[in-house]
Structure formats: structure tokens, C-alpha cells
Amino acid sequence: MSDDLEPETLALHTGIHRSQFNEHSEAMYLTSSFVFESAAQAAARFSGEEPGNIYSRFTNPTVTAMQERLAALEGAEACVATSSGMSAILACVMGLLSAGDHIIASRSLFGATVSLFTNILNRFNIQTTFVSATDIDEWRAAVKVNTKLLFLETPSNPLTEISDISALSAVAKQANAWLVVDNCFCTPILQKPLELGADLVIHSATKYLDGQGRVLGGAVLGKRDLLMDGGIFGFLRTAGPTLSAFNAWVILKGMETLKIRMDTHCAHAIEIARWLEAQKSVSRVFYPGLSSHPQYELAKCQQTAGGGIVTFEVKGGKEAAWRVIDNTKLISITANLGDAKSTLTHPATTTHGRISQEARDAAGITDGLLRVAVGLESPQDLKADLARGLLS
Numbered sequence: 001m002s003d004d005l006e007p008e009t010l011a012l013h014t015g016i017h018r019s020q021f022n023e024h025s026e027a028m029y030l031t032s033s034f035v036f037e038s039a040a041q042a043a044a045r046f047s048g049e050e051p052g053n054i055y056s057r058f059t060n061p062t063v064t065a066m067q068e069r070l071a072a073l074e075g076a077e078a079c080v081a082t083s084s085g086m087s088a089i090l091a092c093v094m095g096l097l098s099a100g101d102h103i104i105a106s107r108s109l110f111g112a113t114v115s116l117f118t119n120i121l122n123r124f125n126i127q128t129t130f131v132s133a134t135d136i137d138e139w140r141a142a143v144k145v146n147t148k149l150l151f152l153e154t155p156s157n158p159l160t161e162i163s164d165i166s167a168l169s170a171v172a173k174q175a176n177a178w179l180v181v182d183n184c185f186c187t188p189i190l191q192k193p194l195e196l197g198a199d200l201v202i203h204s205a206t207k208y209l210d211g212q213g214r215v216l217g218g219a220v221l222g223k224r225d226l227l228m229d230g231g232i233f234g235f236l237r238t239a240g241p242t243l244s245a246f247n248a249w250v251i252l253k254g255m256e257t258l259k260i261r262m263d264t265h266c267a268h269a270i271e272i273a274r275w276l277e278a279q280k281s282v283s284r285v286f287y288p289g290l291s292s293h294p295q296y297e298l299a300k301c302q303q304t305a306g307g308g309i310v311t312f313e314v315k316g317g318k319e320a321a322w323r324v325i326d327n328t329k330l331i332s333i334t335a336n337l338g339d340a341k342s343t344l345t346h347p348a349t350t351t352h353g354r355i356s357q358e359a360r361d362a363a364g365i366t367d368g369l370l371r372v373a374v375g376l377e378s379p380q381d382l383k384a385d386l387a388r389g390l391l392s
């Protein structure tokens with residue numbers, strides 16, 4: 001497939017391997033294992049002498065199709081799919097790092113990522129230093145001789161802070177470390193971290209790539225040698241958090257509409273963000289597409305639009321935030337994001353509820369903060385729904 005095709009075309013025409021039936025919609029291969037023609041072929045497949053499928057924990061044609069489509073969209077040499085976004089992050093760490101290695105990570109990360117780095121990796125003597133998402137000097141100062149990985153999300157969850165990928169790629173190169181970017185909020189439609197110097201991109205495919213809140217999935221993308229020889233694929237194949245064929249098929253088909261969905265999510269989100277800024281009971285709105293966003297200029301260089309997530313702080317703390325949530329009739333009270341249906345979350349007591357108060361304070365996750373993942377409904381209806389619980 002030609003590299004110069006537009007993303008909406010790539011999303012429809014890559015990863016297609018038709019069976020003998022010449023089906024138009026991609027087939028789903030629900031099988032745990034694959035049959036060999038002879039003992040010699042089985043041995044050749046296992047030794048790697050002959051390419052081909054063996055067992056679906058290793059590879060599966062539907063998963064391969066999903067990987068090819070996402071790789072085409074991200075402009076990546078290779079992609080390995082995982083059972084969730086968290087297992088994509090775990091695969092990077094387990095594939096590339098050893099006990100005694102050091103990670104530098106943004107303080108503004110999804111709560112489970114913070115928990116993985118602090119509560120779990122610590123036990124395996126992999127230490128993490130958390131730094132400001134936006135202050136490059138802090139990243140530079142945190143580099144140690146054993147630093148192997150720099151990890152960030154941009155825009156971050158939930159405050160939509162923007163990290164400078166190119167500048168941090170330079171820091172990583174100087175430190176002889178890998179830069180890993182969680183591109184979940186933007187998707188390759190809005191931002192391509194590999195082009196900006198990241199070594200690896202990870203995705204929670206659970207979010208916009210599926211786009212309708214149906215399945216969990218994840219992916220790691222980057223150079224083939226880093227993914228295949230660097231140990232990431234080896235970890236997944238051995239330890240098992242690979243993507244199921246069913247979930248891969250749902251995500252493969254979900255990606256077909258990614259471009260038009262992202263365009264609509266962004267158009268609706270900016271409208272909601274501007275409207276929230278005008279509400280008396282809202283003290284702050286965090287949205288990279290607003291000129292009031294502290295990294296608005298950087299976001300304009302790095303992303304093609306602001307994304308679908310709008311975070312805002314209401315006056316009156318948790319009580320006021322919960323009032324907004326409990327008065328909605330349309331927007332779903334759920335922790336997921338990237339769904340066609342809008343979702344509303346109180347990060348301090350849900351997605352970030354398990355990290356310490358100290359870490360929440362440092363990350364700026366206040367009790368009055370709400371995150372709306374703006375869906376595909378009419379923005380007018382969404383505004384009316386949010387207005388029900390906002391004090392005028």
C-alpha cells in the first residue's frame with residue numbers, strides 16, 4: 001500500500017488479506033492454533049525457519065491485520081497488539097528493561113500507569129522519577145546513568161498538559177534512553193509521535209481506535225528491531241497479554257471510521273470547551289485547542305486539533321463536581337473515554353483515586369475537576385446536559 005495515501009484511505013485499505021472466499025469485509029479468524037502439513041513444517045515454523053502462524057498467543061491473521069492498519073496510520077515500521085493499553089505499557093518495560101534500570105515519567109499520567117510504575121515495578125527494582133510534563137529541564141536533571149526509558153502522555157490524562165515530544169526525544173537520545181509516548185488521546189489522526197522523534201508509541205485501543213466502547217485492546221508501535229528483537233514481542237508471546245482475534249477484529253473495523261470520528265469529536269469538544277469557559281461556576285477549562293491553554297502554541301505545532309477530551313474545574317470542590325455528574329441525563333457516568341457516547345468522570349475519586357493524595361496534588365488533580373470525553377451527540381444537547389448540574 002502506498003505511503004502517500006491519506007489516513008482515511010489507509011484506515012480502509014490496509015491490513016487486508018482476503019481468504020479463498022474473497023470476502024469484502026475482513027474475516028475474523030477465531031482459532032487458538034494453526035494446522036501444519038507435516039512434522040517437518042511444524043518444526044520449521046517453531047524454529048522460525050518458515051514464517052507462518054503457529055498459535056494465537058504468538059500471531060493470528062486478524063491480529064496481524066489490525067497491527068498492519070494501525071502501523072500504516074502511525075507511520076510505524078511495526079506494531080504489536082496487546083490485550084489492553086496497560087499491557088502495552090507493561091510490555092515496553094518488561095521487553096526493554098531489567099532490574100536496576102531507571103524510568104523518568106511525566107507526573108501527569110493515567111492513574112494505573114502511575115500505579116504500575118510506583119507500586120509494581122518498584123518491587124522488581126525498577127525505579128521511576130516523576131517530573132513535570134512540561135518542564136524539559138526537570139527531565140534533563142532527572143537523567144541517571146541507569147536511565148533507560150522516558151515515558152509520557154500528551155495530552156495528559158486528565159489535565160491535557162502538552163509535553164514537547166521533539167525536545168524530550170533529544171533528552172532521551174543524549175541519555176541513551178528510549179522515549180515512549182502514549183498517543184491515546186490524539187490517535188495518529190491528530191499526532192504522530194514517531195515523526196517527532198519518539199522511539200515507541202503505545203495505545204489503549206480501548207479508546208478511540210475501537211471508538212464505540214466495546215472491547216479492550218492495546219498496541220506498541222515503532223521500529224521493527226526494537227519491537228521484535230528488543231524483547232517486546234518476545235515478552236508478549238511468552239507471558240501472554242496478546243490481543244484476542246475477536247477484539248482485534250472489532251478494533252480493525254473501528255479504525256475504518258477513526259478519521260471522521262476524530263474530526264467530529266474535536267469539533268464538538270472545542271464548542272463545549274468555549275461554552276464551559278463562559279460558565280460562572282467553572283473556574284478553569286483545560287483544552288489544548290483553547291488559546292487560554294498554557295501550551296496552546298506547542299499543541300498547535302504538535303497536533304492537528306485539540307482532541308476530544310475537555311477537563312474543567314468547578315467552584316465548590318467535590319460536592320459541586322458530583323452535582324454536575326449526578327444531574328446529567330444523557331452523558332454516561334463512566335470511566336472510559338473515546339466512545340461515540342459522551343462520558344463524564346470525576347478523576348479524583350475514580351481513574352486517579354488509587355494514587356496517593358500527595359501524587360494527586362502534585363499532578364493538579366483537584367476535587368473539583370471533571371473530565372468530559374466529548375462524544376458524537378449534538379453539542380447543543382451535551383451543553384444542556386452539563387448545564388443541569390452547574391450552578392448559574
Ligand SMILES: Cc1ncc(COP(=O)(O)O)c(C=O)c1O
Nearest residue numbers: 084085086110157184204206217
Ligand atoms: C491515556 C491512557 N493510557 C492508557 C490507558 C490504559 O488503557 P486500558 O484501559 O486499555 O488498559 C488509559 C485508560 O484509560 C488511558 O486513558
